[in-house]
Amino acid sequence: MRAARTSVVAAISALTTITAVAGCAEKSDAKDSDAVQVTASDNKCEISKTSFPAGHVKLAVENKGSKTTEVYVYAAGDRIVTERENIGPGTHASINAEIKAGSYEIACKPGMKGRGIRQKVSATGKGTAAKRNPQLDKAVAAYRAYVQKQADETLPKAKAFAAAIKKDDLEAAKKAYAPSRVGWERTEPVAESFGDIDPKVDVREDGLEKGQKWTGWHRLEKSLWHTKKITKADHDLADRLVTDLKDWQKRVGTADITPTGMANGAKELLDEVQTGKVTGEEERYSHTDLLDFEGNVEGAETSYKLLKPVAAKNDPALAKELDKQFAAVRKLLDKYREGDGFVSYDTVSKSKRKELSDAVNALAEPLSKLAAAVVVK
DSSP states (O other): OOSOOHHHHHHHHHTTTSOOGGGGSOOOOTTOTTSEEEEEOSSOEEESOSEEESEEEEEEEEEOSSSOEEEEEEEGGGEEEEEEEEEOTTOEEEEEEEEOSEEEEEEEOTTSOSSOEEEEEEEESSSOOOOOOHHHHHHHHHHHHHHHHHHHHHHHHHHHHHHHHHTTOHHHHHHHHGGGGHHHHHTHHHHHHTSSSHHHHSOOGGGOOTTOOOOSHHHHHIIIIIIOOOOHHHHHHHHHHHHHHHHHHHHGGGOOOOHHHHHHHHHHHHHHIIIIITTTOTTTTTOOHHHHHHHHHHHHHHHHHHHHHHHHHHOHHHHHHHHHHHHHHHHHHHTTEETTEEOOGGGSOHHHHHHHHHHHHHHHHHHTTHHHHTSOO
């Protein structure tokens, strides 16, 4: 969940012995005349163009503020078209996306929280002017099937989790909790793109907006591991979780998926690892962070493998580096396997967390270039 994360930012600061997440942002060519220049600060979000041709759009972002920021492109209803997180003070990032004709908002989020500072923009032209390699159409179709499969397989696991809660079976509910989240973690950027589902099912307590009722997995996680008691309210929350996940399952087939969106989503999943799993913030009560970590990495690697035929042709060195870094992260994760899952994350020392963080950063840097590698030259 990427909503307000003040405590996560604080946690990352506290773990400064871990490589800073700002290092994930790649350098961009600020003089690229075709790009929409986005200059973020602690109280402004300045853009060089309010109108640009639909199709392949590049955002060249510079963070001149003192806080780590995020940049989002929103369509109507706060549907996320593309985003980039963890743009540290004094750094640049380049975002490549396919944007259809229409009205949008570009948002900068200093401190990575809230609705952000927004600017209205428009993409002009008929439909999406972007050219596309036929291999990329196959990649999109395969990824859409993958996302649907993850949603379909999540529902029975979520129902089993809910059933254990409604039987007041604390231990069975704990056992069913983490497996019910894996499909979500693998495909979270697609779920988040709808704007309204993620806050219902995956928000943490510190990510709640003013007046928002806390529902979803993490509210139940707190009951199971922190208060260690299942209440009638938890029964209702379990039913609500299943209902919301059914909504997600029905809607994933309508998601607007593009090759650059797949690539950016893969990078977003690595950001999820860095800002939530490595810090221990995501599963603060259950300490099942490593299963979420694996889900995020698996989802990112799936996107990459589907895009690899084109990316490897356009940028062979990048593909070689991504192969190497994905393998390194998988090998490192294997050290923490225990039975069908992983060790409790609270048993992982600070030095070992740093090792995990370094491996994620080593992967995130080349992964941030994947979207550019699938754009037709």
